[in-house]
Amino acid sequence: MKIRLFLALLLILAVTPCRAVPADWTTPVAPFQISDNLYYVGSRDLAAYLIVTPKGNILINSNLESSPPQIRSSVEKLGFRWTDTKILLSSQAHYDHAAGAAEVHQETHAQYMVMDGDVDVIKTGGATDFDPTLPHFPQARVDRTLHDNDTVTLGGTTITAHKTAGHTQGCTTWAMQTHEGGRTLNVVIVGGWALNPGVPLVPSRGKPAAYPGIATDFDHAFATLKALPCDIFLGAHGGYFNMLSKLDRLPKEGPAVWIDPDGYRKSVAEHETIYRKEFALQQSRN
Ligand SMILES: [Zn+2]
Numbered sequence: 001m002k003i004r005l006f007l008a009l010l011l012i013l014a015v016t017p018c019r020a021v022p023a024d025w026t027t028p029v030a031p032f033q034i035s036d037n038l039y040y041v042g043s044r045d046l047a048a049y050l051i052v053t054p055k056g057n058i059l060i061n062s063n064l065e066s067s068p069p070q071i072r073s074s075v076e077k078l079g080f081r082w083t084d085t086k087i088l089l090s091s092q093a094h095y096d097h098a099a100g101a102a103e104v105h106q107e108t109h110a111q112y113m114v115m116d117g118d119v120d121v122i123k124t125g126g127a128t129d130f131d132p133t134l135p136h137f138p139q140a141r142v143d144r145t146l147h148d149n150d151t152v153t154l155g156g157t158t159i160t161a162h163k164t165a166g167h168t169q170g171c172t173t174w175a176m177q178t179h180e181g182g183r184t185l186n187v188v189i190v191g192g193w194a195l196n197p198g199v200p201l202v203p204s205r206g207k208p209a210a211y212p213g214i215a216t217d218f219d220h221a222f223a224t225l226k227a228l229p230c231d232i233f234l235g236a237h238g239g240y241f242n243m244l245s246k247l248d249r250l251p252k253e254g255p256a257v258w259i260d261p262d263g264y265r266k267s268v269a270e271h272e273t274i275y276r277k278e279f280a281l282q283q284s285r286n
Helices: 002-015 068-077 101-108 116-123 214-227 243-258 261-284
Strands: 032-035 038-040 049-053 056-060 085-089 111-115 144-146 150-154 157-163 172-180 183-190 232-235
Touching: 032 172, 032 183, 032 232, 032 243, 049 157, 056 068, 056 150, 068 101, 085 101, 085 150, 111 116, 111 157, 116 144, 157 214, 172 214, 183 261, 214 261, 232 243, 232 261
Parallel strands: 056 085, 085 111, 111 144, 183 232
Antiparallel strands: 032 038, 038 049, 049 056, 150 157, 157 172, 172 183
């Protein structure tokens, strides 16, 4: 009997995705205006963005399954209504960026728009992800499938969906423009640029690549990121663009801290170097 109980427990542990999340993923940060109609409503590291328009608002990222109350409270602290969220977008179909989507949809009825390669993963709650090691999350419906360079428009604001796949099959870098003091600023919200540990980029020892075309996707992602004009550098994780250190500088330097074209170019180059090294290493093992 005891052995059976033990085996049952083992089985539960094996099928329950049990992953401790970093404290910065769940620790709130006071929401703030980044530029013009673009606001930050995420936690210390899991980024969520609110784009406010006269026709309602666009939310980028629903984050962890537990995140929607944090995001909602940030939206309301800024003085906006949660139910004015008309469109939900995501950076990538991983549990730390898209697991709250079902709840956001239920509470706001926002239209969920997802890049083609990520649609199945969102609909199956992560079950069809090419990386089987990642935790699953509540399944969500998708109202519109996006393709590379599609645009999303609401109340006079247009955002462009750049497919920068590889990290996930539909990883999306969002680009838009804001207007500040007579100046037009190009905003880039990087979707993801790293290979998860253990993910095969090339077929090796009888095992296929994580998915056909993953290396071509990464090539396209880096070419896209390098070509995008960027003044305001943002991303799916605060860590992508050193958000916490920029926040420390904000009281003294003002919103100009978010303008970081050099930091953007440097970070893209660094991640491309890391990726190219990993690709060469994996190829050399064949
Ligand atoms: Zn991810």
